[in-house]
Amino acid sequence: MSDVPLGVIDATIRAATPIGLAAIGELLAERAGILNIGIEGGMCLAAFAAVVAGAGSPVAGLMAGVLAGILTASVFALFVIRLRAQQVIVGTAVSMMALGLSTVLNRVLYAGLSAAPQVHTLPPMRVPVLSALPGVGQLLAQPLPTYVLYAAGASVAWFLYRTIGGLSLRATGEDPSAVRAAGKDPALFQWAALVVSGALTGLAGATLVVAQAGTFTENMSAGRGYIAIAVVALGRWTPAGVLVGSLLFGAASSLQYIVQAYGVAIPYNLTLAAPYAVTLFVLAALRGSHRAPARLGRTIDLPG
Amino acid sequence: MIVAAACSGTQQAATNEFRVALVTPGPVSDRSWNGSAYEGLEFIRDSLGAKISHVQAKTPADFEENFRQYGAAGYSIVIGHGFEFQDAAKRVAPAYPRTVYLITGGRVTGENLASVSFAFEEPSYLAGMAAAAASRTGMVACVGGTQLPTVKSSFRAFAAGASAIRPQVSVITAYLGNWDDASAGREQALALARRGVDVIFQDADAAGLGVFQAAREQRALRIIGSNANQNDVAPRATLGSVVIDVPRALLLLATQVKDGSFTPRLYRFTTKEEVVRWVPNPALMNELPAADREQIASTASLMRQGRFTLPPTP
Helix, strand or coil: CCCHHHHHHHHHHHHHHHHHHHHHHHHHHHHCCCCCCCHHHHHHHHHHHHHHHCCCCHHHHHHHHHHHHHHHHHHHHHHHHHCCCCHHHHHHHHHHHHHHHHHHHHHHHCCCCCCCCECCCCCCEECCCHHHCCCHHHHHEECHHHHHHHHHHHHHHHHHHHCHHHHHHHHHHHCHHHHHHCCCCHHHHHHHHHHHHHHHHHHHHHHHHHHHHCECCCCCCCCHHHHHHHHHHHCCCCHHHHHHHHHHHHHHHHHHHHHHHCCCCCCHHHHHHHHHHHHHHHHHHCCCCCCCCCCCCCCCCCCC | CCCCCCCCCCCCCCCCCCEEEEEECCCCCCCCHHHHHHHHHHHHHHHHCCEEEEEECCCHHHHHHHHHHHHHCCCCEEEEECHHHHHHHHHHHHHCCCCEEEEECCCCCECCEEEEEECCHHHHHHHHHHHHHHCCCCEEEEEECCCCHHHHHHHHHHHHHHHHHCCCCEEEEEECCCCCCHHHHHHHHHHHHHHCCCEEEEECHHHHHHHHHHHHHCCCCEEEEEECCCCCCCCCCEEEEEEECHHHHHHHHHHHHHHCCCCCCEEEECCCCCCEEEEECHHHHHHCCHHHHHHHHHHHHHHHCCCCCCCCCC
16 A cells, blocks of 8 residues: 555654654753653643643633643742752652642543543644645644644744844753853743743643544553653754654654554564664664753752 | 551451442543443442442552552452452452452452453454444454453454454454553554554553544544443444443442352353343444344354353464
8 A cells, every 4th residue: 555654654743743742842941951850740731621621622622731731830840940949859749740630630520430521623734735735745734733843843943043032041051150140030041941841741731632532531641741851852952853853753653553553463562662762772872962951950059 | 538557467457347449450530441340339339338449550569559458457348450450469368368359350269369250252252243244344453452361362252253254354453552542542543544444343441532533533433342331432433332241240249248158269250141241332233234233143142141152262
């Protein structure tokens, strides 16, 4: 069948979307020196918010997801920026709290077992003219969040490398005292980075519901938040690298579905491990070619 | 729902209250395997006046810890809902002799340890027959969470049933690697549909809800649900469900424990006891040729009389 490669690409794009959205957000935070490992939980809570609001419309679901993501990230920001707590510890706590909250709310709101709620999903948006092309045209009909991902990647690249604000944000992750010397508040850049990061994480979680599964299941983020963090390192802390990394991860995970659908005689556990094996391999191959932000994961020293 | 503080000793709290605890491997909101057990627990509460408790265990280490806590708290029955609880129950049960440990889908037995197994293969066989009869492409598939022995044998029976109706049918099997990721369930179903599969038997609990979602998008796709009656999850696409009446089985056993007639052994529930059954969706049965429907019906009635033996698996 000639459309098998297209099917693989299509599945790759779908799998890459939630991971890429969360990873672009995490990239912004990490460039500002903040390692937010709480995005896994934020994603799941956003997915839950999306299913609640998604009863109205899929777009409402997306917006609710974004809000939930921002809220979760703000709690994290409050602790790590304002209260200067350890980032990894707060991230873990926030993640677990958000995961637990989504589970509890699901059982309270939907009486547990009788109704795993179902919502309408976003229709694919066709790119005018191009989507009429034979073959590849069918790839240009994706749900909204997919386009948002690539637009966000481009915007973040423009912001980081072409604006003064982006320069200050990067400086925050490298040497906050320099930012302060320039008369700016590094904490402000970290707050901004985390809020935008939360919005993208929320969009990622909502995507799982209103663009993919059409329902919420407990723990449905299934590790994608952690994968997004790995993808940031895989993409060497650059927006283009992160997009490529998400697609690479998406390709490796879509392979699992295709291989099984074609009944290839490989134990399924091996194909399931493929995305992680690819990530490790690429990380090892790229070692030393780019370094992480110097102050990543460290609390900013108090002035004076 | 929280259990009394765990203690390392084997001292059991003495109580005359009839209390029943359930430990599930996944969320009870899955409308499937775990949901049906919780329903059974509520059934026991309402019918026998039991005090109930439920906890979801995440890792095998949790299985044992939860079993110990309930044992120490003096629960009358602790249900480990799934094959994966066997080892933990075997280790923990001897320490809490006043508690009956019950493993659904298991095989282990002991002084105060019993297992319940379901002849899930029987309705799976019927589902396979229906799938092959409904398929226009001659390709059907099974999608599972992880490769548990109970899942594997049910898929084997499904394949046997499918080839009993259409000897040349091809049956593809895929596993998602987990039971929660509904997005992965949808992706796997879409990949199968692209291959040409038009009927999918799902046994992936919460992740399986994504398989139903794929059928909402791919109009030609038909789904067969499992564990609970899932015919209303996607009524226009669901051919039927392979149902285990877990509530009925659990109530039956809890009643025996309460009145003292319980013996620790392996309980096997089949179509004959009406604990497992194939529940077709009447709205879609006209998609099956009449001759096939008759063959399915006569096989089902043999099963109900206990006169059907599954073909041996290679």
